[in-house]
Amino acid sequence: MNLVRRHVLSLFGRPSQTIEWHSAVQQQQLQQWRGIRVKVRNGNLEQALGWMKQRMTSSGMERLIKSQPTRHIKNSEKRVLARKNLERRIRSQDLARKLKSILVKKVSCKSKSLYLVQLEPSLWSYAHGLIMYELVDASLEIRVVPM
Structure with a gap:
């Protein structure tokens, strides 16, 4: 009896698995639709590129693209950058403390x-x-x- 039930469930699939599969498919479709789309009107590519640049700057995508490193950063360089960030953070905390005292x-x-x-x-x-x-x-x- 259990063998038959398992066989039937494997054919039709468990409801939780089918829901997970459908949500995975929907998420993949959402990933494909993500991005910026611009219509090119009357073959005016320059205008479409201008609109695309405006949308990229307003949505923050341009900032995300520029923030990604384009080359390998050495460990020594990472340490230098981390030290500079720490100094900047400490300096801003000191200034905040001074302003608070005033x-x-x-x-x-x-x-x-x-x-x-x-x-x-x-x-x-x-x-x-x-x-x-x-x-x-x-x-x-x-x-x-x-x-």
């Missing part, structure tokens, strides 16, 4: 708003300590509070 912190008071700015040590030559901005009746008053 950011204005709002402290709410009774009738007026105080804005305190903690100055970075590199800016201490301009003002020592905290700079306090007070908004009083739509006029700005600036005071330096020594630390």
